[in-house]
Amino acid sequence: MxxxxxxxxxxxxxxxxxxxxxxxxxxxxxxxxxxxxxxxxxxxxxxxxxxxxxxxxxxxxxxxxxxxxxxxxxxxxxxxxxxxxxxxxxxxxxxxxxxxxxxxxxxxxxxxxxxxxxxxxxxxxxxxxxxxxxxxxxxxxxxxxxxxxxxxxxxxxxxxxxxxxxxxxxxxxxxxxxxxxxxxxxxxxxxxxxxxxxxxxxxxxxxxxxxxxxxxxxxxxxxxxxxxxxxxxxxxxxxxxxxxxxxxxxxxxxADHNDECLEWLKKQDDSSVVYISFGSVITPPPHEMVALAEALESWKGPFLWSLRDHARKNLPDGFIDRTTGNGKFVSWAPQKEVLQSGKVGVFVTHCGWNSILESISYGVPLICRPFFGDQVLNSAMVEDKWKIGLRVKDGVFTKDGTVSAIEVILSSEKGKQIRENVQVLKGKAIDAVQxxxxxxxxxxxxxxxxxxxx
Known part of the structure; x- marks a missing residue:
């Protein structure tokens, strides 16, 4: 025609x-x-x-x-x-x-x-x-x-x-x-x-x-x-x-999938993994990369970090080797499949809208470190309005502040309420489109x- x-x-x-x-x-x-x-x-x-x-x-x-x-x-x-x-x-x-x-x-x-x-x-x-x-x-x-x-x-x-x-x-x-x-x-x-x-x-x-x-x-x-x-x-x-x-x-x-990444996820307990990704444009400043790495190493739980190769030079010496037992590093992750897997307990993100929507769509709470544009407002809505996550203390990664945020989301009564809130919002999103x-x-x-x- x-x-x-x-x-x-x-x-x-x-x-x-x-x-x-x-x-x-x-x-x-x-x-x-x-x-x-x-x-x-x-x-x-x-x-x-x-x-x-x-x-x-x-x-x-x-x-x-x-x-x-x-x-x-x-x-x-x-x-x-x-x-x-x-x-x-x-x-x-x-x-x-x-x-x-x-x-x-x-x-x-x-x-x-x-x-x-x-x-x-x-x-x-x-x-x-x-x-x-x-x-x-x-x-x-x-x-x-x-x-x-x-x-x-x-x-x-x-x-x-x-x-x-x-x-x-x-x-x-x-x-x-x-x-x-x-x-x-x-x-x-x-x-x-x-x-x-x-x-x-x-x-x-x-x-x-x-x-x-x-x-x-x-x-x-x-x-x-x-x-x-x-x-x-x-x-x-x-x-x-x-x-x-x-x-x-x-x-x-x-159509492209990181099979190694998804296979690693399958071996983890449900809602146990900290998933870290800052999108295709952002890399945190070197001192925050160090603080985030130190927090993950101190916490000792499973984590999946989508981190481009050029940014790995900012990690502490020996960090990747020391965390091979509980950590997984990939240069790119199929984010939709990662969040949909049921294995992610919290998503550490720059708070871009696409990432927030995907997190809501698959019921995953957020830890927010915004950088520019609408990300600061998004993070405020996440914590103060929708109550589906937390902002990192003072807006920057520190070792203690990051460990605290992870533990609140995964192990506290407040975290339990946050997890319930994101499930409610997920249900509303599903109803809206399906x-x-x-x-x-x-x-x-x-x-x-x-x-x-x-």
């Missing part, structure tokens, strides 16, 4: 933004009519990390990947932090790089773009959608609490000039500190291209046809209700890790109709 509808998918090609967007697109593509095609726009490096060969999806003939210029001039020499400099250069290249690639996709497919489904960061998509006369559907890849914080940026900044220490005027935030807010909310826009990008996003999101979030309504009812009042339409369609596979096509892209009339099931159907009928 010839294609008649063409969905342009614009990714923010940094961190863990592009992968959840692709997961959502696969979910939509699996259920959409056969005459709907999807063009996925990301940088060359990002596309290669999420697509086989960077050209498209092997299982979905209706999803094609296109490269957009990353904004880095030829022979450019990075100064300072390359990651944040790359983001700044990419932002400067938008929206022209996307417009050029979108035109190529229209020419190649012979079908005009009928809808823009984009990372929410790409606020200029509001103008592109208006220019093309099509709907704009931004996807917020983080938690709804973080989205709310950004929408209230001006209010929070006004509080900074007062003696007020909390942000209780925001629905669902009562008791949270101003210091818990994302750094970009608290800083002047001129200090960071990313801060300005997110601020502009918050200004333009009310123009969107619908704003989509990788979460579920039941985790933050007050925040969900408030966001629905501020946006034309607001849909929670997650947690994506729990979204049931379509009978039409599979959407599981995690019960026929679950909130995320209904919301996804609304989204599918908007995309498929555009």
């Amino acid at each position: 010839p294609a008649s509808r063409h969905i342009a998918v614009l990714a923010f090609p940094f961190g863990t933004h592009a992968a959840p967007l692709l997961h959502l697109i696969k979910r939509i593509a699996a259920s959409a009519p056969e005459d709907v095609i999807f063009s996925f726009f990301g940088s060359s490096e990002s596309n290669k990390s999420i697509f086989s060969g960077g050209k498209g999806d092997e299982e979905f003939a209706n999803i094609e990947a296109y490269e957009v210029w990353d904004g880095v001039p030829k022979d450019h020499v990075f100064k300072g932090n390359p990651h944040f400099e790359q983001i700044g250069l990419f932002i400067n290249a938008t929206p022209g790089n996307f417009e050029k690639a979108m035109k190529e996709a229209e020419e190649e497919t012979g079908v005009k773009i009928s809808c823009l489904l984009t990372d929410a960061f790409l606020w200029f998509s509001a103008d592109l959608a208006e220019k093309h006369g099509v709907p704009w559907i931004p996807f917020w890849t983080a938690a709804s609490c973080a989205l709310s914080a950004h929408l209230y940026t001006d209010d929070i900044r006004r509080l900074l000039s007062t003696n007020e220490q909390t942000v209780g005027m925001i629905p669902g935030f009562d008791g949270l500190s101003i210091k818990d807010m994302p750094k970009e909310v608290l800083m002047d826009n001129n200090q960071s291209p990313l801060a300005l990008l997110i601020y502009n996003m918050a200004l333009h999101l009310p123009r969107a046809t619908v704003v989509v979030v990788n979460s579920f309504e039941e985790i933050d009812p007050a925040i969900t209700l408030d966001l629905k009042s501020k946006l034309k339409k607001f849909l929670n369609v997650g947690p994506l890790p729990l979204m049931a596979e379509s009978s039409k096509k599979t959407i599981d892209s995690s 019960v026929p009339n679950g909130s995320s099931v209904r919301n996804f159907q609304d989204l599918l109709e908007l995309v498929a009928m555009s």
Whole structure:
């Protein structure tokens, strides 16, 4: 059947933004009519990390990947932090790089773009959608609490000039500190291209046809209700890790498994393992790596540490050899399968939203050491609102503070309550995505109709 509808998918090609967007697109593509095609726009490096060969999806003939210029001039020499400099250069290249690639996709497919489904960061998509006369559907890849914080940026900044220490005027935030807010909310826009990008996003999101979030309504009812009042339409369609596979096509892209890692887990007692992972971008500073290692060695229980090879030089001398009896080191772990195994008693994490969602989805408590972005707010919600984990004392790893957090989660009455709380939240997440009339099931159907009928 010839294609008649063409969905342009614009990714923010940094961190863990592009992968959840692709997961959502696969979910939509699996259920959409056969005459709907999807063009996925990301940088060359990002596309290669999420697509086989960077050209498209092997299982979905209706999803094609296109490269957009990353904004880095030829022979450019990075100064300072390359990651944040790359983001700044990419932002400067938008929206022209996307417009050029979108035109190529229209020419190649012979079908005009009928809808823009984009990372929410790409606020200029509001103008592109208006220019093309099509709907704009931004996807917020983080938690709804973080989205709310950004929408209230001006209010929070006004509080900074007062003696007020909390942000209780925001629905669902009562008791949270101003210091818990994302750094970009608290800083002047001129200090960071990313801060300005997110601020502009918050200004333009009310123009969107619908704003989509990788979460579920039941985790933050007050925040969900408030966001629905501020946006034309607001849909929670997650947690994506729990979204049931379509009978039409599979959407599981995690074909690679670390069998050695999973075999090691099988030999451990249920809910006994401390799993440590800080995502694909973050490595704690050397002194915190030492403190965390010393804590694990002192605790003496089983642990699985996903640690890239280059970071192992920061571990204490002889640590790996001394802990071979109870520790397992891997350069990459299949996180979903690890958390799903039933062997993990606590997850030590940077508190990225994808990791939190996976932990909730499989009922694993958290120990949080946030670093940047929404991670500080996420960790505050984990400990103070959802009560499914703990923040490390004073926000940094120390030997005693880390041992204490592990023992509280695994061996105390407080830990028992935390473990029960995460099981309750897991149940609500499962109901949202797997019960026929679950909130995320209904919301996804609304989204599918908007995309498929555009």
